[in-house]
Amino acid sequence: MSGLSFHRLWAVVLKEFIQMKRDRVTFGMMVGIPLMQLMMFGFAINSDPRHLPAAVHLADNGPFARTLVQALRTSDYFRVIKETESEAETQRLLQLGEVQFVVNIPVDFNRRLLRGERPTVLIEADASDPAATGPALNAVAQLANNVFNRDLPGSLAPLQAQNGPVDFRIHAHYNPENITQYNVVPGLMGVVLTMTMVVITALAITRERERGTMENLLSTPVRPFEVMVGKILPYIMVGYIQISLILVVAHFIFHVPMLGSLPLLYAVALLFIAANLAVGITFSTLAKNQLQAVQMAFFFFLPSILLSGFMFPFRGMPEWAQAIGSCLPNTHFLRIVRGILLKGNGLSEIAPQIWPLLIFLAIAMTIGVRRYRQTLD
Amino acid sequence: MSAPDFAIDVTGVTKRFGDKTVVDAIALQVRRGEIYGFLGPNGSGKTTFIRMLCGLLTPDAGTGTCLGYDVRTQQADIKRNVGYMTQKFSYYEDLSIRENLDFVARIYGIPDRRAAVQHSLDRLGLAKRSHQLAGQLSGGWKQRLALAACLLHSPRLLLLDEPTAGVDPKARREFWDEIHQLAADGLTVLITTHYMDEAERCHRLAYLAYGRLLAGGSLAEVLASAKLFTWSVTGPELRTLAATLLGRPGVEQVTAFGNTLHVSGRDATSLDSTVAGLREPRHDWKRIPAGLEDVFISLMDCAKDNYS
Numbered sequence A: 001m002s003g004l005s006f007h008r009l010w011a012v013v014l015k016e017f018i019q020m021k022r023d024r025v026t027f028g029m030m031v032g033i034p035l036m037q038l039m040m041f042g043f044a045i046n047s048d049p050r051h052l053p054a055a056v057h058l059a060d061n062g063p064f065a066r067t068l069v070q071a072l073r074t075s076d077y078f079r080v081i082k083e084t085e086s087e088a089e090t091q092r093l094l095q096l097g098e099v100q101f102v103v104n105i106p107v108d109f110n111r112r113l114l115r116g117e118r119p120t121v122l123i124e125a126d127a128s129d130p131a132a133t134g135p136a137l138n139a140v141a142q143l144a145n146n147v148f149n150r151d152l153p154g155s156l157a158p159l160q161a162q163n164g165p166v167d168f169r170i171h172a173h174y175n176p177e178n179i180t181q182y183n184v185v186p187g188l189m190g191v192v193l194t195m196t197m198v199v200i201t202a203l204a205i206t207r208e209r210e211r212g213t214m215e216n217l218l219s220t221p222v223r224p225f226e227v228m229v230g231k232i233l234p235y236i237m238v239g240y241i242q243i244s245l246i247l248v249v250a251h252f253i254f255h256v257p258m259l260g261s262l263p264l265l266y267a268v269a270l271l272f273i274a275a276n277l278a279v280g281i282t283f284s285t286l287a288k289n290q291l292q293a294v295q296m297a298f299f300f301f302l303p304s305i306l307l308s309g310f311m312f313p314f315r316g317m318p319e320w321a322q323a324i325g326s327c328l329p330n331t332h333f334l335r336i337v338r339g340i341l342l343k344g345n346g347l348s349e350i351a352p353q354i355w356p357l358l359i360f361l362a363i364a365m366t367i368g369v370r371r372y373r374q375t376l377d
Numbered sequence B: 001m002s003a004p005d006f007a008i009d010v011t012g013v014t015k016r017f018g019d020k021t022v023v024d025a026i027a028l029q030v031r032r033g034e035i036y037g038f039l040g041p042n043g044s045g046k047t048t049f050i051r052m053l054c055g056l057l058t059p060d061a062g063t064g065t066c067l068g069y070d071v072r073t074q075q076a077d078i079k080r081n082v083g084y085m086t087q088k089f090s091y092y093e094d095l096s097i098r099e100n101l102d103f104v105a106r107i108y109g110i111p112d113r114r115a116a117v118q119h120s121l122d123r124l125g126l127a128k129r130s131h132q133l134a135g136q137l138s139g140g141w142k143q144r145l146a147l148a149a150c151l152l153h154s155p156r157l158l159l160l161d162e163p164t165a166g167v168d169p170k171a172r173r174e175f176w177d178e179i180h181q182l183a184a185d186g187l188t189v190l191i192t193t194h195y196m197d198e199a200e201r202c203h204r205l206a207y208l209a210y211g212r213l214l215a216g217g218s219l220a221e222v223l224a225s226a227k228l229f230t231w232s233v234t235g236p237e238l239r240t241l242a243a244t245l246l247g248r249p250g251v252e253q254v255t256a257f258g259n260t261l262h263v264s265g266r267d268a269t270s271l272d273s274t275v276a277g278l279r280e281p282r283h284d285w286k287r288i289p290a291g292l293e294d295v296f297i298s299l300m301d302c303a304k305d306n307y308s
Ligand SMILES: Nc1ncnc2c1ncn2[C@@H]1O[C@H](COP(=O)(O)OP(=O)(O)OP(=O)(O)O)[C@@H](O)[C@H]1O
Pocket: B017, B022, B040, B041, B042, B043, B044, B045, B046, B047, B048, B049, B087
């Protein structure tokens, strides 16, 4: 049957355009998602991360040591954020995840270099994310040898030809074998929770409104607050089941180390789950139907996966992307999970990640509950 | 309790959405044990008014009591004692009949829940279907489930919003028999409908249009209040006759009912003289009492002239 009629076809096309125009959210998604993806894949994502934060532990203050620090400072790979003589301080920065590297310049560096004794410079790397550390470690050895080329006296020139005047040792912390799963699997916990918690709550409440059951519910003595909490509680349980599942798989299949306290992880996870549920509720009050709710959840999910440090090393992203990432709960939860599992962090080390979660939760809850109340009248 | 004779006693109830007044200063008194019919065209504000009665919406103006509780401040007490059946089926389609009733029973904290649910299933003849998902039920069964659910907590007032829309005549009749039984047991029922035969089964009625109450009282009172005069005509070529009649002095409505034409107007003298001028032997003209539907349409037309 070749009964294609262009005016009928045109009628349908026109109708679709009108509906598309009416459905602002879908329209926004159609324009917004490609833009967002372009921005994130085009700019934020950087498979060859640079300007990674580093701290220098300076036990010698001679001219060659200074030259080395200067070279690190001007290199593209590092961003020296701290120069200190205290070893304890640098170790703490590494543990907190504020720096990716610690460069240890030992006592007598200057003297031993001049004597041709090849002093050892220990570079400690936070290798919990191998993608961030790999290229930088290669770069450092090359960098140092080039630097000393021009400064070394002629008598030491032969050293150049051999292994270089300095012996660089690299010590990868937390994930010495650079096993990618160690990084990805704990990270997945935040990603999975973000996706399911936000979508499920957004749907659960929108569904009640869309089907009209909300009206019935509210005509009974049940309070709006009871409805909301009653809906959230089951999903908190679901969230915990997901966490447990991921931990079991991480342990038995990927052999991810679990150095820190699991009860601590479970306790902090409550904050993260609640934050995501609050986002879901806020979406459900904004969405007119279930489809819109899913679309909004997706909008939240995309940056949570791309800008949180899950997919790409956080410190390797441009400033603006890091700024957005810092506002997302997943970013902080990722650091907490990796910190607890891979670094054995305790409460004091993860504290800097807890308060952003708390702030986020408070804001999302306030908006969610406010909006939720408004929809009743 | 201020007025023990009235289950509903409100005055000046008003609701605005934006700058649109959807319910405009409605006063309503419904006696205990009465079946009160609420009629009016689509969008006249029936559902909105009922939502205010049961505490789902707060009125912008107006005062009054529902079961002796203040409609503005004691919404929680009202909700505990009122059964509200929404216009659209609003139980969980993905739950079975029994699960839905169980849920409602828990919400109201009904003592001896199992027995109450079982009793309600038996009484409404739902026992054999109790494990069927609500979403799979036909319209008539959904309506039975909804009625069972809103009776579960033994309310003293039932608010039924178009409970019989889309239900077949037999099921409708059974539904009304049930409602009369409940009323005989002392329950007060406020029910909205678009069916005239149902309106006639109510003890008293009110007619609403554009958010205003246009008429209220018993069937006879409502019919009398409209002061509408009607002729019926039978004979050949009624269509031509209808076209001729329209627009003549005194003629406000011309409606065809099968082989009969109803011609009505409020001005008896000019209607009669118009009819006298058009009378032909092949047509059979008769004066008849105005029907409820004619009265409502007339009420609506003159409301349109007055308010909009
Ligand atoms: N939440 C709301 N926001 C804005 N307008 C509303 C809202 N609810 C109802 N309305 C408007 O109020 C008017 C009255 O609606 P209502 O549902 O009370 O009418 P009704 O008499 O129940 O009609 P029907 O017979 O079709 O059920 C309608 O014009 C409707 O569009």
